[in-house]
Amino acid sequence: MKFFVDTAEIDQIRELHALGMVDGVTTNPSLIAKSGRDILGVIKEICEIVEGPVSAEVVALEADAMIAEGRKLAAIAPNIAVKVPLTWDGLKACKVLSGEGNMVNVTLCFSANQALLAAKAGATFISPFIGRLDDINIDGLDLIADIRTIYDNYGFDTQILAASIRSANHMSECAKIGADVATAPPSVIKAMANHVLTDKGLAGFMADVAKAGIKIL
Ligand code: G3P
16 A cells, blocks of 8 residues: 655655655645645645655636646646546546546545546546544445445556545555555654554563663664
């Protein structure tokens, strides 16, 4: 499973990228607003750091305007994935932009039917939002499993990009189900390293290091 990092914070992207943890980046208007940066400038800077797909989201609601915005975003760098919402206009924009050879990420997906339409419209990535489904007591992981089944049934090559990930558990469950990509905030990616028995085991080793006076350097 590829790891995308869901942030527009340059320092955090650099830190995870140096560890080989960043196969791509996703942003959305809320993350851009949180960064306090101009969208074009921050996306360009991210593309200079990361080789993989960098999702940049349109802000128009009507197809022709989305297409114009998408073309402008795609011109920033060859690794831009234009992100469009899963609306009828978004699907129209997806069809045109993907037909022009651009990567397109269709976002705000909350049902298997929406994912099926995105694949038919030529999406490179479909972004089902797990956490926001969990928030309304619908199991978001079930949606990932349903989309996996449907895409495999018909050989769609649209990649399942699990999004709205809130926990390390979401990451491992997405990997078990077969999501192609998971995008998570840096804090969640770092939390994947944590285990209470690792902490306990290390504390025991350190006690013995102190008792025996073990030195390496
Ligand atoms: O990848 C989508 C993500 O940014 C939304 O996450 O936690 O706001 O639902 P969240």
